[in-house]
Amino acid sequence: MKYLYSSAIILLCLGLAKFLSNLIDSPFPTPLLAMLILLLLLLSGVVKEHQLKPCASPLLNFMPIFFIPAGVGIIEHLTLIGHYWPLLICVLIFVPLTSVLLIASIIAYFRGRHNDI
Template sequence: MLKYFISAIIILACLFSGKLISYTFNLVFPSAIFGMLILFTLLMTGVVKHHTVLPCSAPLLKSMPLLFIPTLVGIIEHLGLLKDNLITISISVIASCIITLAVVGLIFQKLNKSTS
């Protein structure tokens, strides 16, 4: 029972820290993402061991697909709108991917030249 309590405390402390950072700096970035980054950093540095957070994280990961149901319902509700604008959406997705790849490639080349 104690291992579940410690696991929950660590996960909730990371979430609270993320919310505190988001609130303190008035950021529009989701605070849960900051919490996950904090937990990830703690796990990668070895401050928190994997087996310590496993008791609470395993059940959460098993039920994670349930969190995608509202998104899928929203997509199904707007299926007609998506079908009407399929070409526009496809072009914008492909163009944004190409632009992103080009910009990242150019930045990498510039940074790679300066370090060589």
């Protein structure tokens, strides 16, 4: 019975997310919205952790299987990655660095302003 109750909570969150996604016609991914709904239910105390544990624990044990296709894709495209590695390094280093610097400069600008009313 505890497995049925646990899976029902997870499936209800997914169903609610699907309903909301269709209602507001949003491109937001439904599984991510379902996880946010579940997080809100957990944080508010409506759902307790022990209620989800029977169904969530086996799912977490098999989670690495979902990352295997991404690893295989990287291995299959090693020659392509080897050909474009300078561009990839630039993108992986300079884009986050410039984003952080831009955000820091905007914050510094607004912190330095004085609102005189």
